[in-house]
Amino acid sequence: MEDNEIKIGFLEEGEQVIEEMETLLLDLELTADKKETFDGIFRAVHNVKGSAKAVGFDQLGAFCHDLETYLLVYKNGDQPLTKEVINRLLQSRDIIAAAFTAYKKDLNANFDFNVSFDGEESTEESTETDISTTGLVVSKKTTNSNDTSVRVNLQRVDKLINAVGELVVLDSVLRQQCIKSMDQAILKTVEQAGKIIREVQDLSMSLRMVPVKPLVQKLQRISRDTSSTLEKSIDFRVVGEDIEIDKTILDSISDPLVHIVRNAIDHGIENPEDRVIQGKPVAGFLELSFSQEGGKLVLRLKDDGKGLDQQRIVAKAIEKGLITSGDHMSEQQVFELIFAPGFSTKANVTEVSGRGVGMDVVRTSVESLGGQIEITSVLHKGTEFTIALPLTVAIIEGMVVKTTKDNFIIPFTQVSETVKISDENLTKGSESGTLLNLRGRYLPVYSLRELLGDKKSDKKNGIGIIAKSARVNFVVLVDDVVGQQQIVVKQLGAELSGFKRFIGSGVLGDGKPALILDLAQLADEELKRVKDVG
């Protein structure tokens, strides 16, 4: 039992070491001061080796020992560190990482370290060096261990955020009640308490924020691996990597980003020969930037590759049966096609990208976080993807709307605008349904009451909410917009998880819970229902 705990502890700590190892290996290629970087790698391997043996991962220990022996050959700088050597080392690091993953699943896993090193057999001499470095390792380790952070379970953080969210609601209730009492002392204290509550709220929200650095590292590695597989040369730059983003968002955006980085290198950047012919630098330029703009997290991926070819996209879409003709399609509409399920511009499936999961998955992931993805592209000049995401998923800015009796919350990210609607500006037909003419564009109108199953409603006056969704543009008619408020999003219980049209719930200013709507889902369900009936 205790043995296992030690092993688990080792795996948790070791994770950081192997991450560090990757950064160092990547640095090794770029940095002039190879000696120091290399020593860092050596230390990391040595640490893993020592600890692995100590806690009983003998195979891992033996593997690290071999790796260490291999490293020793290059340690004194006699032999040049070629790209092949670094590739090799990166592969070894991956094997260690894979072993960690395997051990995490099953502490007694029998991991196959099926790699041998061509380096010299370990001699008596090298064993000596090995011992002499041990002291060095230990001393370095102690100087580096002034890390003042604490690892906290995300669930605990969420509990704290929930409690603080409740405190904020109670504070606003208290404030309202205080206005009635004229006691200056009480008013003043409530005012002060409110200030601190808001401070605590900001602080607790910031606990969910994590640096994007590990993700950037992963992407750098992927860019490197992808470009070397494809024999392309890439100048990958990252701007704003010091930013911190919400943990949930980071986790969900990681795979989509990997996908578009791979895509950019595979489909976007031309072969070196073609680039030279076009007068571009041999190395393809790829820039990923993180920034915070107007309450949103904005990610941009820009390349100077061949850009999106509208004609090819249209031809491909017709071939795949996504559209019948490309006439009358705007540039933006054509670009949107690459997000359609089952679309891939490259003719043959390559090792790097084009394995079925496509840009549609990227878009779905982004939208499920309440974000948007946009493309701008100029043929032969390059492509730019812009992904705008909310800063956090735990708190949303919501519009509180009223229907028959209960209030509902619509996230601002789903709303593009609101318009006042009366009978006169609607066109009704038995086949066309109810349509709203919005600046020359006809949009279908659904009454929120009807969407929520209140069949008898014939009210056609109210506020129209123009929904912002990639799939369909539509208007949702509500009785009134009550207000707007920051909502701490709370998941509904498992017993209600079948209701996909509700993202969750939030507590309103009066302390009553309200359901948060997913307009796109509601419209989808309605369309399906209409289809089934018709």
Added chain:
Amino acid sequence: MKITQKFLSFIVGNECFAIPLLKVREVIGMPDVTAIPQAPNHVVGIINLRGQIITIFDLRSRLNANTKGEQPTVIICEMPFGQMGIIVDLVSSVLSAESEQISEVPPGSRAASHDFITSIYSKDDELILMLDVERVIGRDIKVSHTASAA
């Protein structure tokens, strides 16, 4: 050795039921409920219990007791999937039951046809039906899943 178990007994309609006390988190008065459109009948809505959103389930309509007690009470239960509230007509008492006081549901009785009634407790003239809350509610959770899929 006598094994004593504690139960919370309550009234729904004209019958007395009990659930293991360990499953009970707390008992509250009828709170302000937000309805969930198109949910099954027994699912009354959601409430805000000190910042936690909890689904409320009406045991009265589930057990076909069409009573509307004067002071309905909500029992917050610990379920494997989280907390949930059940509405009952009246909470009566905490019951210490010895194992010999608990017996099987008489076969052939109406109670035996409900799989959510696990056993019966009897003492003197009193008869209490032991309820498996998870089973009562579990069935409706499936209902809500299929309802949304349809």
